Amino acid sequence: MSAPASPRPAGDGAVPPTLSVVVPMFDEAEVLPLFVERVRGVLDGLGEPYEVVAVDDGSRDTTPVLLQAARRTWPQLRVLRLRANAGHQAALSAGLVAARGDWVVTLDADLQDPPEVVPEMLRAARDQDVDVVYGVRTDRSSDSVFKRSTARVYYALMRALGAGGAPDDAGDYRLMSRATVEAVNALPEDHRVLRLVVPALGFPATTVGYVRAERAAGTSKYPLARMLRLTVDSVTGFSAAPLRLATWFGLVGFLVALGLLGYALVAKLGGQTVAGWTSTVVIVAGFSALQLLSLGVMGEYVGRIYATLQRRPSYYVAYDSLAEPADEPLGR
Numbered sequence: 157m158s159a160p161a162s163p164r165p166a167g168d169g170a171v172p173p174t175l176s177v178v179v180p181m182f183d184e185a186e187v188l189p190l191f192v193e194r195v196r197g198v199l200d201g202l203g204e205p206y207e208v209v210a211v212d213d214g215s216r217d218t219t220p221v222l223l224q225a226a227r228r229t230w231p232q233l234r235v236l237r238l239r240a241n242a243g244h245q246a247a248l249s250a251g252l253v254a255a256r257g258d259w260v261v262t263l264d265a266d267l268q269d270p271p272e273v274v275p276e277m278l279r280a281a282r283d284q285d286v287d288v289v290y291g292v293r294t295d296r297s298s299d300s301v302f303k304r305s306t307a308r309v310y311y312a313l314m315r316a317l318g319a320g321g322a323p324d325d326a327g328d329y330r331l332m333s334r335a336t337v338e339a340v341n342a343l344p345e346d347h348r349v350l351r352l353v354v355p356a357l358g359f360p361a362t363t364v365g366y367v368r369a370e371r372a373a374g375t376s377k378y379p380l381a382r383m384l385r386l387t388v389d390s391v392t393g394f395s396a397a398p399l400r401l402a403t404w405f406g407l408v409g410f411l412v413a414l415g416l417l418g419y420a421l422v423a424k425l426g427g428q429t430v431a432g433w434t435s436t437v438v439i440v441a442g443f444s445a446l447q448l449l450s451l452g453v454m455g456e457y458v459g460r461i462y463a464t465l466q467r468r469p470s471y472y473v474a475y476d477s478l479a480e481p482a483d484e485p486l487g488r
């Protein structure tokens with residue numbers, strides 16, 4: 157179950173890490189010095205071989221430069237640069253493929269997920285002999301009211317659609333065994349939302365609570381448009397319910413239309429057929445909107461099928477420092 161001995165790429169020839177910490181980074185130059193200090197402090201104290209896989213998700217600021225500089229004094233830091241911004245979930249996926257550890261933790265760069273919890277997660281996994289340890293935010297008071305309320309709606313929606321399995325407020329701070337990571341990597345689906353995919357795999361799991369801190373520096377890389385994208389990917393990735401909803405709309409609409417037909421016939425026979433402009437407008441506008449909505453919903457699923465059939469990777473790795481000597485300039 158846990159701690160399997162699967163073959164790992166030899167890479168640098170160093171001791172294969174017990175623990176990989178995967179960190180997606182998009183324009184995180186402001187927080188990077190703090191990140192290096194905090195995370196290194198915790199992981200060095202672990203007394204086990206580890207690697208930090210920093211996935212530079214096509215940053216446009218000085219993140220790549222700072223990462224290269226940090227590598228000079230921190231050999232466990234490994235840099236994976238994506239050719240273009242692929243998004244948080246794709247960057248996480250890239251890191252999971254690259255990670256070599258028996259255990260893999262995914263962590264945000266902005267220190268909202270306190271790295272001090274990592275040893276606790278590792279201990280929990282070993283003591284309780286489980287494959288997955290979810291970091292659960294017990295206190296989100298540092299998040300904005302907007303973020304908290306949208307999160308509540310998101311988790312309620314996912315639960316209603318039956319995509320549950322993980323505790324609410326378990327974001328992407330989690331520890332996974334090698335077996336879990338291999339299972340995630342083997343999934344062919346595109347646009348996968350890891351916080352839903354991982355529980356669906358059904359590995360034994362436990363949770364560790366933590367207090368969500370404020371972003372240590374810099375600004376959020378998750379504007380509303382990206383949050384909506386994550387929600388659409390979450391819904392379409394886990395449920396065909398919206399498609400069925402269109403069927404129900406159609407059925408109800410059909411019944412209403414039948415009723416209207418009866419009414420129209422009676423009105424015609426009674427010779428009073430001029431009135432009814434308002435109802436016509438309402439019906440035409442209402443049903444046009446519903447039709448467009450249904451088409452849009454179908455479009456989301458068709459888009460997903462299309463993306464999966466294309467088999468185009470959701471990210472491209474431009475550079476992996478594992479393949480280069482420590483003081484090599486960034487190869488782009």
Ligand code: UDP
Nearest residue numbers: 180181182213243244247264265376377378
């Ligand atoms: N991130 C990324 N690619 C993106 C957007 C975000 O790799 O396109 C990273 C970001 O650098 C951070 C993590 O994903 O490490 C979470 O993003 P952020 O903290 O901005 O989200 P929030 O906490 O505001 O939801």
Ligand code: MG
Nearest residue numbers: 264266268371
């Ligand atoms: Mg954050």
